[in-house]
Amino acid sequence: MNNHHAALWSASLPPTGERPYRITHHQRTKQRVNRQEPQERQQRQQQQEQQQLQWERLHHLEKWTWEEELDGGGNAPFIRCPPPLNLIEEEDKTTDDMETFEEDSLNIIFGKKQIVAVRVVMSVPDNVSAVRTAVVVTHGTGGDVNLKRLVSLARVLASNGLLCLRFTCKGLNLVYRVKAYNAVLEHLKYLKKFTIRQIFFVGRSLGARAASALARQLSVRPEDAVAGLVCLSFPLHPPGQTHGHRQRSEDLRGLPTEVPVLFLSGTADNMCEKILLEDVVKEMRCPTTVRWVEGGNHGLIVKGRTEESVQDELNAHVLSWILERIA
Template sequence: MDAILLSLSRKVQLPDIEFFVNLGDWPLEKRKPTERMHPIFSWCGSNNTRDIVMPTYDLTESVLETMGRVSLDMMSVQANTGPPWPKKNATAFWRGRDSRQERLELVKLSRAQPDAIDAAFTNFFFFKHDEGLYGPLVKHVSFFDFFKYKYQINIDGTVAAYRLPYLLAGDSVVLKQDSGYYEHFYTELRPWEHYIPVRADLADLLEKIQWARDHDGEAKKIALAGQQFARNHLMGNNIFCYYYKLFQEYAKLQVTEPKVREGMEHVEQPNDEMFPCSCHRTRDAVKVPFGTKSLDAAMCLPAAETDVQTAVILTHGAGGDMHFKHLVSLAHALASNGFLCFRFTCKGLHLGYKVKAYRAVWDFLKSLQRFTLKHIFVGGRSMGCRAAASLARQLSDESEDAVQGVICLSFPLHPPAQTHAHLQRSEDLRGLPEHLPVLCVSGTEDNMCDRVLFEKMVKEMKAEVEVFWLKGGSHGLKVKGRSEDSVLDEVNLQVVTWMSKQGA
């Protein structure tokens, strides 16, 4: 969310507004007109909720990174639409994971009717994988290869399937499941004009596929209309304008004056960090391969980079990126003390996805032949340190000395006022082996890390844990009455000193 607000504010003058953003997939504000409503901005809406719907984080990121870091965006899809219509495979195609019951039914239907449907799972996460019912997992298919097929099935996952804009942008016809979930543009879509509708239970899917085969000219016309819709409503300029108009209209409805409140954090515009420095080079930009995409990363290198033997990998919390000031400051401090620091951005909000991204970065760093690394520490801030702990636990199961240590900045033990979640949140920390050193830096006023619960959890850990409590520190490690730089200097010193104790 930070990235689109920063980008938009560089282009237009935004009104002063104050609002809540739901960073999860599910809309939150139930339709209860008799109760007091809360204006919550979400990526997705539903028939049972009243959230204010924005363009999805997936579409927003693809706009911000068009023709750049991401390999899937609205421009790239239009340049990779596969063979012309007459040469496309007249089969309905789908690939994905098991995030909804109807997806299970789709794959079973495909196994029963392979001439009509080619549907398979690339991953199982929510349901038990019964190969007898659903067949074996298959390899990921490049999204551009989807368009070798005339018919694209769009079926809900946990919420609306966020792939729909890209399916429409191709020149295949979309068979869209009727759904109670919707994205910001669904009200403008017309069944039988921009897509072929399919019942929510998929009972008429085979019938609709056969209709498309029997009415090839009309199906092609619908495919082209869907593509034109995407070009007119879902390109980068449309998304920027939608956000701008959304904030303008919301500002008109505000009844109180927006103000900076206690606990809020200032988000600065990113720097390119390419200027030289006498002690270290501030950034060496890197692209880390990650499936069909790539992850933005940056290396902070000591002046004598040929002698580097120790590296630290860091990542951000939910809603942030690698330019978060605390991570940049720590990276500079580490490089000044002879350590390589590798920061990366992963916008995914699901912990499992973030851990996979972290593993891709780990493998990438290990593959770099320009360094002879003997020690690698992993760490992060907030959700980023949860991902680091999870990866360290996995790697320690593979090799006892794989990870040298774990650095946790503001570990999010529980959501605000929801201390009951602490056991689930701390599972990976508690599962770290006894030989592994861990440093935790948290604020005494952190509303996501109850000190009593945290210290109780630390006593239960097998790993060698050192905890530094920043007096008066919030979850963002802000301390009232102190400058941000003085706090960062104190935290950085704790990290560098601790690493030196580990023989790094």
């Protein structure tokens, strides 16, 4: 990041004393990304994921856990966010099928009793002055900011003029996830370089539960309500335990009419039985759209289809749904 960019970034932030958090490890890279990600980038991303896994094993961190332990009771294990991985700068290639945008990387640190580090990557469209809509995206239980599906979605959104923040929070308790989501949202509101009028939440699995919980909390004040919520593979119940769907759908059923919701789930998802989600949708007060990925499991993997074709379908659904609501 050169001095000019650093000055612009610093000017966009409020004085430190006005922020309920602090920021570390800020980086910026300008990327020119092909919609069909090159094989070389995928290999580098796999290397990053292996490095992170090795770091977690070295520090005896438990990356995966069952969803049924994460209902916000306060007893689920808490994991600090690993140090941010170095961003890989893309080669400056210029072809007609590529879109240019910038990505900023930073850590948001908040909390009193337990300090939480949340890694954020912000995909910024080239035309900053035209940005009016922001999308905040987060992962599920075992993912992070580098989750391939969310990286792809974020870059499609940024390529179409939407500011996108995706973040990692390794807290495996729903309460911590909601707090982390809110911290990222507060940071977004403090950014003076953008004129944001609508904010959408996108969450995958446990991230969708956190997004719906925060969306419901914010809806108490109409001026704070989000413009919409996208739930990717909403974990309506633990595997084989469908009786848990009432508790997990409480925030969804509590959303007001002003917060539309898009569900994207697989018909073979063992954590979201189709008939149960359809019943929940009937009880919801807000406008809802449900898109089923035929044969998709909880990870939205479909036997007989390439991962890229499924991802293109998901990206198209999310992008068109958001654009329809900001038109």
